[in-house]
Each structure stands twice: as C-alpha cells, then as structure tokens.
Amino acid sequence: MNDFKKTTKVESSNKRNASIVKLLGACIFICLVFCAGFFVRGNTDLLNAMGLSSLDVDTEVNPGLTVSGDTYDSLSARVAEMEGILKKSSMDDYDLGQVTAKVLSSYAEGTGDSFLKYYDETSYRAYLASTKNPEAGIGVLFGENDGKCFASDVFEDSSAAAAGIETGDYVQSIDGVSKPSWSIPEVLDALSRSEGESVYVTWSRPSQKQGESGTTFSTTLTFSSSSQENVTWSVHDGVCTIDIKQITSDTAATVSSAITDSSSQGAQAFILDLRDVPGGYLTQAVGIASLFIPSGVVAQIETVNGISTRSADGDSITTAPLVVITNGRTAGCAEVLVAALQESGRAEIVGEKTQGKGSVQAMQPLSFGGAIRYTAAFYLTPSGRQIDGNGISPNVETSNVSMQESVAFDSARSQIS
Numbered sequence: 001m002n003d004f005k006k007t008t009k010v011e012s013s014n015k016r017n018a019s020i021v022k023l024l025g026a027c028i029f030i031c032l033v034f035c036a037g038f039f040v041r042g043n044t045d046l047l048n049a050m051g052l053s054s055l056d057v058d059t060e061v062n063p064g065l066t067v068s069g070d071t072y073d074s075l076s077a078r079v080a081e082m083e084g085i086l087k088k089s090s091m092d093d094y095d096l097g098q099v100t101a102k103v104l105s106s107y108a109e110g111t112g113d114s115f116l117k118y119y120d121e122t123s124y125r126a127y128l129a130s131t132k133n134p135e136a137g138i139g140v141l142f143g144e145n146d147g148k149c150f151a152s153d154v155f156e157d158s159s160a161a162a163a164g165i166e167t168g169d170y171v172q173s174i175d176g177v178s179k180p181s182w183s184i185p186e187v188l189d190a191l192s193r194s195e196g197e198s199v200y201v202t203w204s205r206p207s208q209k210q211g212e213s214g215t216t217f218s219t220t221l222t223f224s225s226s227s228q229e230n231v232t233w234s235v236h237d238g239v240c241t242i243d244i245k246q247i248t249s250d251t252a253a254t255v256s257s258a259i260t261d262s263s264s265q266g267a268q269a270f271i272l273d274l275r276d277v278p279g280g281y282l283t284q285a286v287g288i289a290s291l292f293i294p295s296g297v298v299a300q301i302e303t304v305n306g307i308s309t310r311s312a313d314g315d316s317i318t319t320a321p322l323v324v325i326t327n328g329r330t331a332g333c334a335e336v337l338v339a340a341l342q343e344s345g346r347a348e349i350v351g352e353k354t355q356g357k358g359s360v361q362a363m364q365p366l367s368f369g370g371a372i373r374y375t376a377a378f379y380l381t382p383s384g385r386q387i388d389g390n391g392i393s394p395n396v397e398t399s400n401v402s403m404q405e406s407v408a409f410d411s412a413r414s415q416i417s
Contacts, residue, residue, distance in 0.1 A: 079103070104372070113375045114147035115361050117183050121369035126189040138191065138199065138221040139228075140165060141246055142184050143278030143331055145355060149182040151203075152278040152329055153245050155228040163219040165203060167276050167329065172216060173202040185363070185373060193223045233258040239412045240267035247280030247333055252287030259291060259318055269321040269412040272341075275351065275404075279332020282360075282379075286310045289340040291317050292347070298340040300380035301360075307380070321415030322347040323408045326394060331357040332379075338392045339381035349394040350408045358387025 086092070097120070104118040119127060139158020140151045150170045154160050171182045174190040191199060200220050207214040231254040233242045240262035242255060259270065272288075282299070289298045290312040299310045324347045326338055335354045341347035362376035379387045396411070398404055 075107070100368075108372070115144075115183070115359065116374045117147075117185070117372065119185065119371050119373070123186070123189055124365070124369075124371045126192055127185045127371075138201075138223060141278065142171075142187055143276075143329060144184050145329075145331070145357065147181050147183060149184050149187045150329075152276045152331075158228075159221040159224060160219075163221060164217075165219065166205065169203040169205050171201065172204045175200050178202075183373070191223075195223050195225055198222050231255060231258060233262055235262050235265050235267045236409075237413060238266060238268045238416055239271060239409055240269070241271040241273060241409075243273040244277055244334075246277060247284045247288070247337075249281055249284065251280065251284045252291070255288050256291055256317060263318070263320075267320070268416045270318070270323070271408050271412050272322065272324045272347070274330050274334050274338060275325055275327040276329045277331070277334040278329070279334055279357070282310070282333045282336065285333035285337040286340075287313070289337055290315055292322055292341060293344050296344060297382040299336045299382065300384060302378045302380055303376065307384075321412055323412045324349050325404050325408050326351040326354050326392070327399075327404075328352050328355055330392075331355040335387050335392055336379050336381075339385070339387065342392065342395070343382045348396065348411055349392065350396045350398070350411065351394050351404045352397065352399055353393050354387075354391040356387065356389050356391035358390075 086094075101118065101120050108116040108118050137158075139155040139160040141153035141155070142149050143152030144150070148170055151160070151165055151167055153167055154165050171187055172178060174182075174187070177190070179186070193199060198220055200218065202216060202218045204216050205214045228245070230245045230248055231242065231251060233240055235241075240258070242258050242262075244251060244255070259267075262270075282301075286298045293312045294316040295312050295314055297309045297311050301308050301310065322341065324338055324341055326349060330338065330351075331354065335356070335358055338349060338354060342349050358379040359375045360377040360379070361373050363371050363373045365371045381387060381392075396407055398407060
C-alpha cells in the first residue's frame with residue numbers, strides 16, 4: 001500500500017514538471033517570435049524576399065517626416081503625408097485643381113479672418129478683368145461688412161435705383177447662385193458684363209442695422225455706362241457741404257478743388273459727408289486729412305512687421321470750421337480720416353458710430369494660379385486706438401438722417417466768426 005502511494009506521488013510530480021516545462025517552452029517561443037518580428041519588420045529586403053511589404057512608411061511616402069522639428073504643427077506637412085500615402089497606395093485618383101480649391105477654401109473658412117478667400121485661376125482672371133474694365137455697371141457702389149458684400153451707395157437714375165435697391169441691402173444670390181457670404185471681388189466677378197446685358201440679383205434687406213434677418217427680394221438689372229460723380233459739393237448760407245461717395249485715386253485732389261472753388265463762392269465753413277463711404281485708398285484719406293490738418297500723425301498701420309505711421313504733409317489749405325457726418329456704413333480708410341480729424345480736434349463728428357472695418361486686405365497671386373485675399377494690416381487712430389471692431393464714436397450722436405444734416409449745418413454755421 002505504501003509503495004502504491006509513493007508511485008502515485010512520483011507520477012503526479014512528473015506530470016507537474018512536464019507542464020512547467022511546456023509552459024516555459026511556450027514563453028520562450030513567444031519571446032523569440034516577438035523579437036524576430038522586430039528584426040523582420042525592419043528588414044525590408046527580407047520582407048520583400050518573403051513576398052511581404054514593410055510595415056514602416058518610408059520618408060518618401062511620408063514626406064511629413066522629412067521636415068525638421070515637430071512636423072505635425074505644420075499644415076503643409078500633414079497634407080504632404082496624406083498626399084504621399086494616397087499617391088503610392090490609394091486605388092483612387094483625384095483632380096488636383098478641384099482638390100486644391102476645396103482644401104484651400106476650407107482652410108480659409110477655418111481661420112479667424114472673415115476676409116480670407118481663395119480664388120481659383122478662372123475667378124482671379126475674371127476679377128482682374130472686372131477691375132480694369134468698369135465701363136458698365138448696375139449703378140451700385142459696394143462695401144463689405146464681416147466678409148459680406150452690400151450696397152454702400154446707389155446711383156441716381158441707375159437700373160439699381162429704379163429697382164428700389166437701397167444702401168445697406170446685402171447680396172444674397174446672383175443669377176441663381178447663392179452663397180452664405182459674397183465678398184466684393186466675388187460680386188465684381190459675377191457682375192462683369194457688357195453694356196445692355198442684364199443680371200438677376202437677389203438681395204436681403206436687414207430688419208436691423210447690420211443684421212442677418214429681414215426681407216428678401218429679387219431684381220433684374222441692366223448694365224449701362226455710368227457718369228456718377230464721386231465728389232459733389234454745394235454752398236448754402238456760407239457753409240459748403242462736400243459729399244464723398246468713395247475715396248478713390250484722385251479724391252484728395254478733387255476735395256482740394258472743392259474747398260478752393262467753394263471758398264471763392266463765399267464758403268466760410270465746411271461739412272464733410274462721409275456717410276456710406278466704404279473706404280478706398282489710404283494715401284487719399286491721408287491727403288484729405290492734410291487739407292485740414294497742418295501737421296502731426298494722421299494714422300498708424302499695424303502689420304506683422306510692427307507699427308508705422310502716416311503724417312500730414314503740411315499742405316493744409318483751410319483753417320475754416322469743419323464738421324464731419326458719419327453713419328454705420330462709414331468704413332475702412334474713411335474711418336481713418338474721421339479719427340484723424342476728431343483726435344486732432346480739427347472737426348466735430350455728427351451722426352452714428354462708424355462700421356469698425358479697420359482692416360486692410362491684400363490680394364496675393366499664387367504661383368500655381370489663382371490668388372488669395374487676406375487681412376494684411378489694421379488701421380489704428382493717431383493715438384493708437386484699434387479701429388477694427390470698434391469704430392469711431394461721434395461727438396454728437398443721432399441716427400436720423402435729416403437730423404444729422406441739420407445738426408451738422410447748425411454746428412458749422414455757428415462757428416463762422
């Protein structure tokens with residue numbers, strides 16, 4: 001009996017030892033396979049000989065890895081990696097032009113710059129043509145607010161005026177093409193027509209100033225030649241009112257002539273009407289300010305390289321009293337002019353707070369065709385206040401159009417000695 005028990009214990013011990021040996025053997029095998037995997041994975045020649053592909057992505061397929069430093073804080077590196085992988089391994093193909101347009105447009109939408117737009121080669125070419133050949137139009141001067149195009153002025157006796165378009169109406173669609181927001185270049189592209197041709201435009205009229213909602217209406221407009229004067233003036237009871245539509249390449253000289261000519265007709269005070277002026281040339285805004293301000297800083301310009309200044313050129317031609325009228329669509333370099341005249345103490349400002357569009361957009365052609373428009377600078381007042389998003393507040397605030405004109409006239413008239 002005792003011999004039987006001893007035999008049983010020996011057999012159990014042998015079985016247990018055999019199990020342990022098998023377990024150890026399995027562990028050793030797994031370790032060997034694991035290590036061999038690393039060896040084989042890095043051995044491209046061996047994998048190719050075995051008819052397998054390397055699991056590593058080489059730097060040619062993954063060009064993002066060739067960029068020094070942390071590659072993945074670069075958008076171009078991320079796109080390059082994806083393009084490299086698809087180019088080598090994808091079964092699909094793509095149109096480079098279409099993908100470029102979609103990628104760059106999405107990129108623009110993903111930034112904080114509401115004015116950033118990508119224009120493909122066709123759109124950019126049309127834009128250039130429209131700016132060089134403005135012989136015919138629908139009778140609307142366009143402005144832009146937060147990347148959205150609106151009518152900043154409607155010319156008398158034009159197709160737009162006959163259709164009932166008013167200042168402040170936003171472009172919603174052109175010839176059935178709708179967009180969440182139309183920029184000025186996009187509108188100019190779409191409205192590049194010859195005299196006698198027509199266009200179907202849908203407009204949105206906000207129920208509140210600069211609002212999104214309101215009434216929507218459509219118009220069929222005919223293109224015709226326009227001889228609308230950019231600067232007009234008149235003298236009444238010793239006060240000359242100078243009305244500016246837009247600050248163009250010769251506006252300073254035109255305003256200078258208006259001051260000189262009206263003074264010879266008895267003008268002793270001036271009103272500068274800048275309502276609905278969408279902006280224009282900074283050099284001309286500085287030039288207009290210089291007609292009234294003898295010296296000093298007129299504006300500051302902030303770019304990625306720092307802040308620079310623009311000063312009066314010392315060619316002031318009048319010391320007569322001056323009042324400026326503004327509204328919520330006085331924008332861009334017109335706001336620079338308002339700020340310069342206000343901060344220098346040269347003029348009283350009457351009306352509404354200006355739009356607060358104190359940014360400068362640049363159009364940069366791209367080497368592969370097309371262009372991008374982006375915000376390249378910000379306007380600051382002479383004292384350094386930010387105009388963009390803030391605007392310029394008037395000294396006397398009133399939103400009533402007739403009241404603005406009467407208050408401005410009374411103020412100018414009362415200052416005549």
